[in-house]
Amino acid sequence: MLSDTIDTQQQQQQIHVLFIDSYDSFTYNVVRLIEKQTDISPEVNAVHVTTIHNDTFQSMDQLLPLLPLFDAIVVGPGPGNPNNGVQDMGIISELFQNANGDLDAIPILGICLGFQAMCLAQGAVVSELDTIKHGQVYEMHLNDAARTCGLFRGYPDAFKSTRYHSLHVDAGDNENLLSLCSTEDENGILLMSARVKSKPWFGVQYHPESCCSELGGLLVRNFLTLSLVNNMKTGRWENKKLNGRFSEILSRLDRTIDRDPIYKIKDEYPNGDELTYVKQFEVSKDPKLTFKICDIIEEPKFVMSSSVISENRGEWSIIALPNSRSEVFSHYGAIKKTTIYNWQDKQISYSMLKKCLDGQDSNLPGSLTVVDEDKSQFWVTLGKFMENKVIDNHREIPFIGGLVGILSYEIGQYLACSHHNDDGDDDDSLVPDAKLVFINNSIVINHKEGKLYCISLDDTFSKALEQSLISSFAGKKDSEQGLPWPKYLPEEIDFVITMPDKKDYADAFEKCQDYMHKGDSYEMCLTTQTKVVPSAMIEPWRIFQTLVQKNPAPFSSFFEFNDIIPNQDEKPPVLCFLSTSPERFLKWDADTCELRPIKGTVKKGPQMNLDKATQILKTPKEFGENLMILDLIRNDLYELVPDVRVEEFMSVEEYATVYQLVSVVKAHGLTSASKKTRYSGVDILKHSLPPGSMTGAPKKITVQLLQDKLENKLNRHVNGGARGVYSGVTGYWSVNSNGDWSVNIRCMYSYNGGASWQLGAGGAITVLSTLDGELEEMYAKLESNLQVFI
Numbered sequence: 001m002l003s004d005t006i007d008t009q010q011q012q013q014q015i016h017v018l019f020i021d022s023y024d025s026f027t028y029n030v031v032r033l034i035e036k037q038t039d040i041s042p043e044v045n046a047v048h049v050t051t052i053h054n055d056t057f058q059s060m061d062q063l064l065p066l067l068p069l070f071d072a073i074v075v076g077p078g079p080g081n082p083n084n085g086v087q088d089m090g091i092i093s094e095l096f097q098n099a100n101g102d103l104d105a106i107p108i109l110g111i112c113l114g115f116q117a118m119c120l121a122q123g124a125v126v127s128e129l130d131t132i133k134h135g136q137v138y139e140m141h142l143n144d145a146a147r148t149c150g151l152f153r154g155y156p157d158a159f160k161s162t163r164y165h166s167l168h169v170d171a172g173d174n175e176n177l178l179s180l181c182s183t184e185d186e187n188g189i190l191l192m193s194a195r196v197k198s199k200p201w202f203g204v205q206y207h208p209e210s211c212c213s214e215l216g217g218l219l220v221r222n223f224l225t226l227s228l229v230n231n232m233k234t235g236r237w238e239n240k241k242l243n244g245r246f247s248e249i250l251s252r253l254d255r256t257i258d259r260d261p262i263y264k265i266k267d268e269y270p271n272g273d274e275l276t277y278v279k280q281f282e283v284s285k286d287p288k289l290t291f292k293i294c295d296i297i298e299e300p301k302f303v304m305s306s307s308v309i310s311e312n313r314g315e316w317s318i319i320a321l322p323n324s325r326s327e328v329f330s331h332y333g334a335i336k337k338t339t340i341y342n343w344q345d346k347q348i349s350y351s352m353l354k355k356c357l358d359g360q361d362s363n364l365p366g367s368l369t370v371v372d373e374d375k376s377q378f379w380v381t382l383g384k385f386m387e388n389k390v391i392d393n394h395r396e397i398p399f400i401g402g403l404v405g406i407l408s409y410e411i412g413q414y415l416a417c418s419h420h421n422d423d424g425d426d427d428d429s430l431v432p433d434a435k436l437v438f439i440n441n442s443i444v445i446n447h448k449e450g451k452l453y454c455i456s457l458d459d460t461f462s463k464a465l466e467q468s469l470i471s472s473f474a475g476k477k478d479s480e481q482g483l484p485w486p487k488y489l490p491e492e493i494d495f496v497i498t499m500p501d502k503k504d505y506a507d508a509f510e511k512c513q514d515y516m517h518k519g520d521s522y523e524m525c526l527t528t529q530t531k532v533v534p535s536a537m538i539e540p541w542r543i544f545q546t547l548v549q550k551n552p553a554p555f556s557s558f559f560e561f562n563d564i565i566p567n568q569d570e571k572p573p574v575l576c577f578l579s580t581s582p583e584r585f586l587k588w589d590a591d592t593c594e595l596r597p598i599k600g601t602v603k604k605g606p607q608m609n610l611d612k613a614t615q616i617l618k619t620p621k622e623f624g625e626n627l628m629i630l631d632l633i634r635n636d637l638y639e640l641v642p643d644v645r646v647e648e649f650m651s652v653e654e655y656a657t658v659y660q661l662v663s664v665v666k667a668h669g670l671t672s673a674s675k676k677t678r679y680s681g682v683d684i685l686k687h688s689l690p691p692g693s694m695t696g697a698p699k700k701i702t703v704q705l706l707q708d709k710l711e712n713k714l715n716r717h718v719n720g721g722a723r724g725v726y727s728g729v730t731g732y733w734s735v736n737s738n739g740d741w742s743v744n745i746r747c748m749y750s751y752n753g754g755a756s757w758q759l760g761a762g763g764a765i766t767v768l769s770t771l772d773g774e775l776e777e778m779y780a781k782l783e784s785n786l787q788v789f790i
């Protein structure tokens with residue numbers, strides 16, 4: 001797919017597959033499975049897959065002239081119903097109609113939606129299942145015809161595979177189709193694979209690429225072998241056109257989908273030793289240490305701390321210290337603008353910033369940069385800035401300085417950046433979708449080893465602060481003393497709490513069920529927002545102090561963006577974020593990245609213990625929920641990196657108020673790839689936002705349905721229904737090529753310095769969900785933070 005050189009001789013020995021994607025979230029799992037089948041025959045040395053979307057071409061007339069380039073076509077899975085033709089499947093319906101017989105000799109493999117479309121075009125009936133299967137593993141049974149069909153060569157009679165479908169094919173006694181495989185469930189016996197008798201066209205209803213499917217690679221290998229034999233017989237193999245113009249067309253087609261790295265990664269980076277200052281000393285291993293340290297820091301600080309430590313999570317805490325040399329990057333998606341200025345620059349006022357964002361350019365001081373760009377270009381701006389900052393220094397420390405901050409949900413793919421502040425005044429344009437600050441000075445703590453590091457990228461770490469850290473904490477053992485922080489908010493303050501309407505939630509839940517029954521989505525993470533208005537101002541830090549004690553979590557974050565000094569009569573809309581998230585989204589170093597999707601939740605209570613929760617979390621509902629997101633995350637990684645592994649499969653983890661089902665997926669070899677396909681962790685971040693665990697699958701259609709049809713109504717009392725900071729990510733991109741981002745859940749955020757707070761909570765809805773069960777889960781998650789106010 002992403003080969004570097006177009007060498008015709010070499011290409012002649014490659015199998016070329018055209019993959020037609022329907023904006024599914026499992027596409028690249030299939031693509032990589034195809035690419036891996038390299039040992040097909042001595043004539044073949046590689047498999048090259050070109051992926052296009054089902055709407056890349058408007059009609060077959062545009063695609064037909066390109067088909068001599070390809071040895072086979074794979075039509076992938078996807079949302080929608082083949083009965084809706086072009087509207088749901090773009091070019092796929094016309095492809096299978098094959099009006100003039102142009103595709104008679106071209107081998108095609110249809111998977112799920114592709115299979116249904118193929119069978120429909122042959123006269124079979126495609127209709128809704130009574131009992132729908134999303135992320136469920138079933139035994140597939142081959143019939144006698146399969147024994148003589150090369151597609152299942154080498155297969156046992158039965159094997160397990162994952163199913164993701166709302167619809168199914170009833171072939172009846174259709175004369176054009178030969179059925180090969182079936183499974184049995186509450187719906188009866190269902191067709192799971194068939195071929196078209198008169199053509200080299202095959203299909204499977206199940207998902208060979210799922211991480212829970214057996215022998216998926218063999219199916220693809222068999223299909224490629226059949227394709228090769230077919231093409232050698234028909235002369236397609238010899239006549240394949242790959243020279244000159246065709247070779248150019250192929251490389252252009254390969255770039256249809258944008259996968260350009262955000263910035264070019266170099267072979268080597270300077271070590272930056274002249275300026276980097278690292279002072280290390282021994283401290284207590286108690287995670288409360290981070291908070292005790294915060295108490296002695298007067299300056300502004302961002303905290304990414306752990307209040308619960310467990311293996312591979314929460315081992316480190318970071319206190320980032322922004323100062324006047326810190327560049328602040330804010331992106332405003334709705335008006336497509338980025339601002340860049342230094343932290344608390346005296347020349348920059350709120351009114352000036354607002355004017356320039358409103359397009360009334362006044363005389364901008366030289367220290368304020370405003371760039372017209374969309375969210376995609378914003379990443380390039382960040383890349384350009386960071387490119388020259390990267391150093392090869394202290395890679396064993398996760399953060400030594402770099403960009404720190406918050407990315408909202410709407411900065412992610414497929415989402416409209418439309419959110420605005422709903423607080424009555426006209427501050428709409430000033431709600432940022434991303435806010436990142438470059439940090440030179442930080443305190444980094446390794447709780448596992450009891451080590452503290454004072455770090456500066458420009459050798460400006462305050463000597464006074466270092467001295468007081470040493471005198472207060474160096475060499476001191478764990479103390480039994482708790483935090484001197486209040487466990488409750490001041491009693492005299494009241495809170496007006498606006499929750500989503502239960503009836504609205506029920507309506508949205510029903511609509512989700514409709515979409516899933518129609519085949520438009522397999523899982524939908526439906527979320528709600530609750531607004532809390534205190535009767536008097538409480539400092540955000542004061543709320544954080546109570547929150548972290550009530551709901552300790554591995555990713556407890558505190559951010560208060562006081563980046564503009566307020567003038568007397570101005571109140572800049574300060575973004576604040578307090579989080580006790582259990583969920584890592586993405587962690588990376590120079591070569592590897594790790595994602596830890598959480599999916600599956602059981603509320604804690606007197607009747608619940610770990611064993612019981614484990615039993616519940618391993619039932620089909622929770623299993624399916626987790627598997628769907630696990631396969632989706634594999635897809636997000638596979639799009640950029642070929643080596644992706646599931647390292648932990650559905651472990652149960654215990655938190656303060658809930659049990660959660662967690663999987664771990666890693667991608668290796670970011671930098672060992674060829675120069676052109678070399679990605680950094682930040683490319684993976686850009687490509688995989690919004691986090692799959694907050695969207696559902698398939699990601700594109702699901703987030704669009706949630707944003708346009710469901711949450712705009714359900715959450716209209718907050719930010720016009722936008723999720724904003726909730727469902728986004730928080731973390732850092734360190735100059736030593738490390739990064740770590742947690743999912744913004746179990747959090748609260750404010751766009752007005754704490755005058756009002758928003759709390760998000762939700763959960764994945766599948767066809768196995770019940771309204772009561774989902775409501776209970778949503779309230780359990782909401783309670784983890786709302787408890788601070790009630």
Ligand SMILES: C=C(O[C@@H]1C=C(C(=O)O)C=C[C@H]1O)C(=O)O
Nearest residue numbers: 599600601693745761762763764
């Ligand atoms: C949506 C939330 O949580 C997400 C949904 C989960 C689920 O559906 O089980 C679990 C963890 C998160 O990925 C939330 O906490 O608000």
Ligand SMILES: NC(=O)CC[C@H](N)C(=O)O
Nearest residue numbers: 077078112113166167519
């Ligand atoms: N995974 C798929 O391709 C699903 C196909 C179709 N949308 C269905 O739900 O049955």
